[in-house]
Amino acid sequence: MEGRKEKRISQRIPVLLSSLAQPLHAEQASTEDITSYGVRVETGRQWELGSIVLVKSPQGRPLIRARVVYCKPVEPKAFSLGLEFVTRNPAWMTR
Template identity: 45%
Template sequence: MAVAENISARGIRVATEHVWSVGSIVLLTSPELGIHSEARVVYCQRVEKQKYAVGLELVSPGKEWSKPN
């Protein structure tokens, strides 16, 4: 599980407690928005002892992603 920190039309930056492998494909889901999409991991940086910032590029951009209020 991860928490979205920054969302754009082409990708998402998430915060997580786990290392993700660059190049792997992951499935993003948003129960609040009722959408899902595949994304490619483009970077995984450690930002704290047990926290990582992961950059994800949407494989098939199209549906509108936005952060819930």
Template identity: 45%
Template sequence: MSDTRKEKRKSESLLVLLSRVKEPWLTEAASTENVSSHGMRVLTDRFWKRDTKVIVQSSEYELWARAKVVYCQPFSDRTFAIGLELTARTGGWIIRSSTL
């Protein structure tokens, strides 16, 4: 993974709910470490396979997005860090990301 990014990421802790597109009823609470208008790094309790299609929603349910897992790395003994590339966003994500 390159240290050079196309855009700047903002360090931000936001509570989110993650679910696989194929199993949207199974959600996991997680938190972001940083975000940009096209992606985010999320800390999660489980391993996620690369290219898994994910639904991301804020804990208050007002922000929704679809994303693809681009990497999953061990973060600590019981935590993983996943990189998500946003593939579709609601208006709320678009408006919010314009302020990053």
């Protein structure tokens, strides 16, 4: 947990990601781990650092805005995306 505000919980949750510029064009993705401060997501495209992403979960969690803090390639067409929630939301902790 070194340097972290909260321990990460490893959990796969299907989510939809969209940009503020194109909120109706959502990409299906999956979380890798999660805290009430942010989430790491496996995605099929590269996202710009600092951009705001809308994250929606079909599991009843509220739509939330998050900032891209890193985007690392893990395979030729797969990226690990670090998202920090703009507003902390305990509803995004594991259930």
